[in-house]
């Protein structure tokens with residue numbers, strides 16, 4: 001490609017409306033353009049890198065026998081009837097001109113299983129593996145981090161159908177291997193972690209996490225091979241035999257002290273002496289979650305227990321409806337509210353808790369004062385908690401979830417009636433698995449791990465072009481002649497010929513910013529048939545004969 005004809009606009013400054021470095025660089029380097037919050041245009045450079053990732057994904061999925069196809073993204077809403085509640089506001093719902101309810105596909109388990117259901121009669125047709133690379137639409141509550149959490153994004157989604165648990169296990173392991181290959185080939189530093197299956201059930205799931213400080217996922221790892229998403233880490237609990245010192249709770253004034261932090265200062269106590277009380281709205285019901293003051297509520301555990309579609313913090317107005325006041329909630333005398341406490345609360349004595357009145361708390365409260373409907377494992381694990389496998393203390397890391405593999409077992413086949421006749425002529429539900437990769441999120445994660453002060457540093461197989469040919473002076477006939485000769489010889493489909501009329505410095509800066517891995521500088525040694533090969537990643541520069549260029 002000749003850059004003089006190319007559609008490329010780079011920027012001197014970082015955009016002000018992107019929040020992380022990978023997205024700032026993608027916009028600055030002219031890979032993508034923001035269309036609206038959570039919606040992006042893929043410009044020629046970004047489009048090419050996305051295509052290169054897709055090619056690697058295709059090669060690995062084809063290798064394990066999955067067939068590529070394409071579902072519509074505009075779908076009948078009724079296809080999702082059985083779990084439409086769980087998508088809640090995340091699903092883009094639309095009507096056509098005849099008032100038919102349509103939607104933009106957020107994920108495609110249902111259309112795929114309905115397709116297979118129609119075609120499937122006998123065990124002889126199994127296993128089946130299908131995949132597509134297609135746009136997905138989710139009205140994310142907080143679209144951010146550019147392509148990482150967008151409203152429209154590209155996903156590779158795959159679905160498998162097996163005759164039994166053993167078959168699903170074999171397929172799941174093959175996909176896991178394919179995912180390891182894919183993420184290794186795109187050059188990511190990643191770790192697979194055990195993750196939560198969510199309210200949709202199924203027996204196993206793992207997420208592929210790119211290691212990164214901007215990751216939204218917390219991973220606990222002890223190095224024994226058991227890395228787990230914080231959402232999923234079970235917290236062990238042993239009942240202690242601590243006895244209360246006080247037999248009566250005492251009302252104290254706590255003006256303007258609503259958070260544990262403010263109370264710690266005001267009452268001069270430890271965080272662990274407070275009972276943290278958080279009110280949620282779970283669909284249309286109120287739930288009070290109680291954890292020790294130095295702990296956090298694990299909302300995944302709470303959501304799974306409640307089997308709700310939407311879990312959100314109650315609004316200030318909601319507190320009146322449960323007979324309490326925001327910031328001063330106590331687990332007594334509440335109305336219309338289920339109270340769930342973390343197991344550790346069993347061991348708390350003489351603690352501080354809200355009194356359901358403004359600027360008021362109780363001190364020296366005890367469990368006998370409270371009305372608790374259920375105790376369960378409700379808290380987030382913390383660094384130092386013991387690994388459930390080896391017992392060593394775990395450390396916390398941040399990760400970007402780039403892929404997710406699930407065993408759904410017979411969840412979808414039973415709810416949508418996808419059955420087959422087995423070897424004995426018996427009707428059985430098919431065992432399914434589903435497997436996703438966020439293509440844009442993967443590109444973002446690669447950049448998040450590979451950049452420097454000059455710009456993007458992509459690996460050769462993901463960079464939009466492997467080579468750039470850069471004549472120092474485009475008015476110099478000798479240089480241009482040699483540059484043309486190199487361009488004619490190389491794979492023009494993977495090379496940019498920088499024949500723009502701008503200064504050398506400007507053009508070099510651009511090529512460094514967009515992260516071309518090999519820059520062939522044609523300068524003063526052109527007459528001797530020599531060029532400088534500049535490796536962007538290692539900053540190595542070497543003078544070589546053009547015959548020695550390896551394309």
Ligand code: ATP
Nearest residue numbers: 147148149150153155401402403404436437438441
């Ligand atoms: P998250 O917990 O980050 O919301 P998810 O569990 O909703 O992810 P899946 O439904 O498993 O994600 O989707 C499969 C893959 O699609 C994810 O692993 C991720 O790489 C990608 N993905 C999901 N949501 C988005 C999004 N809003 N923007 C970009 N990629 C996404």
Ligand code: MG
Nearest residue numbers: 090138140149
């Ligand atoms: Mg999500």
